[in-house]
Amino acid sequence: MKKQESLKRVLYTMLLCNWFILSYYIAVLSASKKVICNLKGAYAFLSVSEGIPVDTVTLCLKVLVFYAALSLLILLKEEICQENKINVHLVCLGEMFLSFVLIRAMNFYYSGIALLVLADLLYYADKKGLRVVYVIIQILEFVFGSDKILGYFYNNIQFSSYLYCFHPVARSWIVAVESSMSFINIFLFVIFALLMIMRQKDENYRILMLNTALSRKNVQLQEANIKLKEYSETIKQMTEVTERNRLAREIHDTLGHSLTGIVVSADAGRILMDTAPEEAKIRFEVIGATARQGLLDVRRSIHALRPDALESHDIESALEKMIQNARETTGTEISYDQTSGDLILAQDEEDTLYRIVQEGLTNAVRHGHATSISVMVRREENSLKVSIRDNGIGSQNIKTGFGLDYMRERIEMLKGSLSYGNREDGCLGFYLEAVIPVRSWNPEDEQ
C-alpha cells in the first residue's frame, strides 16, 4: 500500500512536470517570435523555414484544453471506470489519443507526454495482451514523436530554428533548460518503472507466501476431516450399543418380568386346576393382570421412544415445525398442504404420520438432491393420505433401506398401505404415498 502511494506521487509529479515543460516551450516560442518581429526578420525567417510558424494563441488554447482533459482522465479514471473493463480500455485509448493530439499540437517539439501516459498505462491497464500493445504504441510515440522524425514529414519548422534569433548565450541557456526538463521527465519515468518492478516483486512474494500457507492449511483440514469421520463412526456405533442395551434392559425389566410372572402363574394354574379350581382361577386372574401390566409397560416403553416434538406439541404444529426446520437447515423449497381438517389421531397414528413425513423429506434431500418438495396431507374417506413429491433425480433402482422398511412395517401395523417410485407425470423426481386408516373416523374399528 505504501508503494501504491509513492507510485501515485511520482505519477502526479510527472503530470506537473510535463505541464511546466509544455508551458516552457510555449513561452520560448512566443518570446522568439517577438524577438524575430522586433528584428524585422519575419520575412527572412519564413524564407528559410519549411512551413509557417505556429500560432501561439491557438497552440496555448489547444494545449490547455487537451492537457486539462488528459489530467482529468489520469486523476479521475478510477471514478470513471468503476472496475468496468471496457471503461478501462476506453480510458486508456482516450489517454493515448490525447497524448498524440498534444504532441501533434506541439508540432512534435516535445514528445515526453507519451512517457507520462505510458507510466499511467503501466500502472492502470491490467489486461496483459492489450497492455503490451498500448506500451509499444506509447514507446513508438515517444521515440518517433520528435520534430526530427515525425515532425519532418509534417512540414514543420524545427524548434531550433526559432532559437537563432537569440543571443548565443541565451540560446544555450534555453537549450540547457529544455534538455534538463526533458531529462527530469525521463528520470521520473525511470523511478516510476523501478517502483512498479518492486511492487510487482513484492506482490509475487506475497502471493507465494499465501500459497504456501494455504497448502499447509489444506493438509491440516484433510487430517481433521479424516478424524471427524472416524469420530462420527464411533459415535454411531456407541449410540447403537447404548440403544441396544437400553432396549434389552427395557425388555428385561418389563416383558421379562411380566412373562416370568405369567409363566410361573400359568404353571401354578395348571397344577391347581384339578385340586383347587378356585385357586387356579385366582392364578389366571393374576396372569391376566400381569399380562395387562406388561402391556402397559411395553406401551410406556414405546412411549419413551416417541419423537420429542410430538411430546411437546400436537401433530399439526409438530409437522409444521419439522418442515420449517427442514427448510431452514437444507435450504430446500418445501410446500406443505394439509386439507384434512383438524387432525385428531391416536398416538401410534400420529407417530407414523410424523415418521413418514420425516423419512420422506430426508430421502428427497439426501438421495434425490431435490430443491423443491411438496408435502400433501388429505383425507380420503376414512383414511389419511400422505403424498410427498420432489424434483430430485429420482432413483433408478430403489434399494429399500432401514428407513423405508421401518415405515412400511409401521403403516402395515395400522392396516395402511405404502407406495413409492419415480414420478410418472413427466417430471423428474420421486414420489411417496401412504394411506393410513384413521380409527377415530371409522366407527367399526373403534369398537
Add this chain to the structure above:
Amino acid sequence: MKKWLLSISLLLTAAVLYGLFWYRTVQPVRLTIGIYSGSYWGTSIGDRYQFFDEAIEIFEKTHPGIEVSYVSGIGIDSYSEWLAEQYMKGQGPDLFLVLPEDFSLLAASGALYPLDDLIRLDDGFDLSVYYKACQKAGQMENRQYALPFESVPTLMFVNKSLLREYGISMPAHDWTWDDFYDICSEITEASEAQTEKKAYAVFNYSWTDMLYANGAVLFSEDGKTCNLGSLRVREAVLFDQKLRELNNGYTVTARDFDEGRVAFRPFLYSEYKVYQPYPWRVKKYSNFEWDCVQMPSGPRGGNVCEIESTLIGMNARSRHKELAWDFMKLLCGDEEQQKKMYSSSAGISPIIAVAEDKELLDNLFQDVPGDYEINPDVIHDIMSTGVSAPRFRRYSQAKIMAENAVDTALKSGKAIEEYLVSSQHDINIMLSS
C-alpha cells in the same frame, strides 16, 4: 470527494464550451484583408484604398452582419515583411495581396490555402475568364493558390523622335530580332560620326527579356530542371552579346535614355499607361515623342513578353474561407470591380473581357496624342501570348545563379555555350537537392 470533483469539472467544461459557442454567435464575423498602398510597379494613378473601400461597401451590403477591415499605411517596401510578421504573430489576414516574388514562398510554406476545391465547387466561377499567363502566375505544382488581381506586361519603348531623326520608320508589332538589330546597327553607325549628342540603340535590354520571344523557358514548370544550356536560351544570350558589341564597350545609362538619346528600352505597360496620356506625359520624357510596340520576336518564337501579376491569396488559417472566397471573387473575378481597378491602377486586368473592353480602353487613352499604338487588338496579342515566369520555391536563387553564369560567360567572351551547359549542370544540382 472524487465524484464531486468529477461532476464539477464536467459542469465547468460544459459551461466553458457553451460560453465559447455563445460568444461566437454573438460576435460579428470579421474578415481582414492585407493590402499595400501604392502600386507594385511603382507607378499609380488612383487611390488604392478607395478601390478597396468601395469593394468592401458592396460586399458588406450583400453579406449583412459581416465586417471587412484592413490595416492602411503599409508601403510596398515593407509589405512582405509586414505579411510575414502577421503570420509570425498568429493568424494573419484572411485575404491578402501577394507580390509576384513572394508567391512561391507563401505557397510552398503552406501559408496560402489551395483554392482548387473552392473553384471546383463554385459553379459560377471559371478560371478560363483569365489570360492563361495571369492564371498561371497563381499556380504552383498544378494547384491554384491565388487569383490574379492585376497584370503588367513588358513592352518595347520606342523613341519616335530619335527614329525620325535618323529617318527610320516606326517598327510594326510583328517585328523580329533581325529587324531590331538592323535598326540598332543603323543608329549606331549613323551616330558614330557625331561627337556631340551621340545616340545609342538600346538600354537595359538583356537576354532575360529576350528568352520568351525565342520560345525559351529558363526553368521547367516544376522547378526541378534548368534549361540554361538549351539552344533557345543560348540564342538569346548570343543575341544579347551581339547587341552589346554594337556599343563598343560603352554602357548606356538611364541618363542617356532620359535625355532622349536611346532608341529602345524594355518598358513596363504600367509606365506606358501612366506617362503616355495627358497630364502625366509632361512629367516624364516630355522632350521627345515616344510610344510602345511589342517585343521583337526571336528566330524560334513570337512577339512574346513576360507578364507579371500581383495576386490575391487566401490565408490557410482563415476561419471564414467561404466568405473570404466570396470577397476574393468580388475583387478578382467581378468584371465591374476589375473595370474600376483597370481605370484606377497602372496595370491591366487579368480578365480577358475587361482588358479588351474597347470603350474602357478608349476612355483610358483618350488623351494620348495621335494614333496610339496600344489598342484592344494589341492588348489581346500581348496578353494572350505573354508568359509568366514559372514559380517555385528556389526561383530567385536559381535565377541569380543563371544571371551570374551568363554575365561571367559574356565577360569572358569565349566558349559561351560550353560555359552555359556546365552552369546548367550546377544549377540542376542545386534545384534537385
